Amino acid sequence: MTLSDVASRAGVSVATASKALNGRAEVAQATRERVLRAAGELSFQPNALASGLINGRTRTVGLLTDELGGRFAMSILLGAENALGNEQMSVLLCDARGDAIRRQHYIRTLLARQVDGFIVVGDSNEVGPSLTQDIPVPVVYAYAESTDPRDLSVIADDEGGARLAAEHLVLHGRRRIGHITGPDSYRSARDRAAGLRTVLTEAGLDPAGDPLFGEWSQRWGRHAARLLLAARPDVDAIFCGNDQLAAGVADTLRDLGRRIPDDVAIVGYDNWEFFAADCRPPLTTVDLNLERLGATAVKHLYAALDGNPGSGVIRQPGRLVVRESTGPAVHR
């Protein structure tokens, strides 16, 4: 199916056929239609190869991730794929599995395939080394922050999300708020703890004990809840670093006969439906808005492709999802 086939079938020269198919101006409407019809009849694949790609864009972006299996990359990928699809772009997916050699290999591969740009997807807002110097096309970091401030990183606003959660608790009259979360080696854990602290300070409240850092598991949630209740039996709300922890905390509270939310309110984080919506009771939690984060990253990649590269860190706000674990809504 070559262009000349189309041209001869349409009774024009290859040059005219080329122009017609590429939507250039200097071709009569009737002629264009003839060519398009001929192309359709021969099911000619108009673009795709050779110089079509040489000068222009390939309309393809490379998406580089380290932990596709993780829970977060997926949502970002989904949002990015959607945003790209809307602009008729495609995404070449590569999972480096956290291996630097694999990553370099994939960067080379994607460059060889002439991608127009890169989206580097992290899995925890963590700060990681900039890859930009190896890549001659625009790069945007999503859910990961590049060490190089000249790069553009789009991350989730963990501190802001934690503030949403904390303000919600304070607004509902909770005064002795504990915090159970993951390892303090995680930036997310630290940022969320910081957000909570800020709100408590502003409200003139003391936290119910120091944040309990541990691991991101239901098991630790269950255990930490016992510790917290033993140390501070008067606690009336627990803000959890994620929904798994919250589910574990809820388990323990039930075991100890505390009512949720009457005695103790719980707020989770991540809005991981399987845990949050199916918990007893369903969890109030903070949605990271990861799909939107992916879309935001794509939007900025477009800007960079159009010659307007950004830089710095963009914090994508989260969204409080209110369910039963903090009681009925309060009217301000």
Place this chain on the structure above:
Amino acid sequence: MTLSDVASRAGVSVATASKALNGRAEVAQATRERVLRAAGELSFQPNALASGLINGRTRTVGLLTDELGGRFAMSILLGAENALGNEQMSVLLCDARGDAIRRQHYIRTLLARQVDGFIVVGDSNEVGPSLTQDIPVPVVYAYAESTDPRDLSVIADDEGGARLAAEHLVLHGRRRIGHITGPDSYRSARDRAAGLRTVLTEAGLDPAGDPLFGEWSQRWGRHAARLLLAARPDVDAIFCGNDQLAAGVADTLRDLGRRIPDDVAIVGYDNWEFFAADCRPPLTTVDLNLERLGATAVKHLYAALDGNPGSGVIRQPGRLVVRESTGPAVHR
């Protein structure tokens, strides 16, 4: 960075440079090295355009999914991406979101990008319409079965997996085995129930009541467990259609004072670590081996690319993961 640049830097003709870079035979070793070095120094992108793609393969496959957000597509994608990466192939990802129009659009897009083949990833072993007639390149269905028996589908062996689980329970001396599972509109639910029934029949046992079909949620697991215990208080094992259900069942059993596994053993399905490993007690469950399923699909796609297309249905066996919910291991 044109090939002639590389050629002149290496002191050879473009023809020789082309041959050297493409690994053709009729070029001396020393010359080849010179060319490769020159290409490296100029960071020349060897292939990517024009005839490089025209005659040969693009080394790209399209991966079409309907529910990337679901829990299963991810693992398959991961396995496929890995298998493809090992062969220096790349994957163009498209999520049709269950919309037929989007799917057709993506098929056209991917064909325009000259993909060498397609992998169509489903999300539940379900039988779906064949897309092969629209696609002039090889197609393999993964975790989905095409209606056209001439197509090649790789699916998870739900019946076999259920047999593994049931045999495990029988081997541990359980005699009154109930079954709680998802909607019977799901093939997975039906197949797993059938696998259980087969084993019980072979062992000469009667099932503890009919399978309780409901929904794939922890909530239904909790509710159905109450129903089952009310109807058959003597039940000594419950096989659950997935791990969420199993977690819910475990909740209820604990609430009702039944010990796990002493009084009642539980087996889940899916080996969804977050639920299975973190359950109280950790769940014995069946791993779908989805990553391997993805890799298997890729393997068969390669065969098809090499001119050996397969057909029919390949059932990828699952794997029993034994944890505490069925008690300590038994020596045969």
Place this chain on the structure above:
DNA sequence: GTGGCCCACGAAAACGGTTTCGGCAAGATG
């Protein structure tokens, strides 16, 4: 020493496409 052979290489053609540019016809203008 001479003939034959094979191997490595390069000139040139092919490939499938785009872009430039000149020319032709039709309509506008004088």
Place this chain on the structure above:
DNA sequence: CATCTTGCCGAAACCGTTTTCGTGGGCCAC
């Protein structure tokens, strides 16, 4: 009627690459 403009089209040049095919030279056998 002559001239000018304008809009379409196609011949030809071009692009970066692969492929064909001819050639020169080294090597070995005789």
